[in-house]
Amino acid sequence: MNIGPYSYEEFIDKVKAFHGSVAPGIVVGGIMVDIARAHLPEGEFFDVICETDRCLPDAVQILTPCTIGNGWLKIVDTSRYALTFYNKYTGDGIRVHLDAVKLTGWPCIRAWFLKDKPKKEQKIQDILDEFRKAGTCIYSLKKVKVQSSYITSLEKKSSGVAMCPSCGEAYRANLGTVCPACRGMGPFTVEGD
């Protein structure tokens, strides 16, 4: 079994280097990336949406040019284990998800995915072995049309920059007269304030 341009073993090494550990979710993510790609028109530019921030985005970042920082990978957290590859100009896409309905016969994957068993009773190697054996038969695909807010418009203009009168830092001018952090949306308090 290959994943992307890598042998299974090479992919595992890539996962360790980037993600830090070999979580089942990222291996299954690699398989899902391959399935989605196989159903895209060849040579097409695509963006990716992951419906969870857990593991799956790292498979996309390892195997495609799409990263969270270059904007070609987006996370829309519905908490479902699914990804969508789509044409960034038309929104036409292919969605792949790990399908719980198809997991009869794969007890280790099922226990991991549906959290049927305490984590300490699960063996990662058993789950990975089942993923290799199951191949592509435990996933479902559908054609989707991604909403316009996720589509790249050729005419889209980026926002200007403003200096926040409260914190004095630069922020996107179209977000209001003070920056989001100074409206209470920041993640911390400053020591001494």
Add this chain to the structure above:
Amino acid sequence: MNIGPYSYEEFIDKVKAFHGSVAPGIVVGGIMVDIARAHLPEGEFFDVICETDRCLPDAVQILTPCTIGNGWLKIVDTSRYALTFYNKYTGDGIRVHLDAVKLTGWPCIRAWFLKDKPKKEQKIQDILDEFRKAGTCIYSLKKVKVQSSYITSLEKKSSGVAMCPSCGEAYRANLGTVCPACRGMGPFTVEGD
């Protein structure tokens, strides 16, 4: 100038391989990662918050063990060019931001950061040259206390999994009786629906 464990030129190669292009934002992000790290207690486990999803998260993912998929990198989009490295158990952190107030004397960085000039009139190489020359003097640091919602609790229990009665897919049970996508929060429509 080194960035992380890399020479400047090696870092540029890493950026091209991961991010796809050498955007100034990711180079400055690399410098900001180094500044934050230099102010952390040695050997400490840390998580990272980026206050923008543009470029900066990729510098973190290239230079640290923190990725969007392993959960050690989080994005809280205030649109400010800032990152915070923090102790994941206490919330004590160091925040670094590119400080627009300190950009007098660095006209190319200023034009890029504040969008003073049309993009086509800016030369990436000139901006990068100024970043190398400016060293660490165009950033500001402060100690912060990250909010408890971003802190890892040793007692935290993960949610169970439920099957959505509407779409039939698995989702986090603590999110409601149907999944977020079936409550209208999904990113697409399904062809044929």
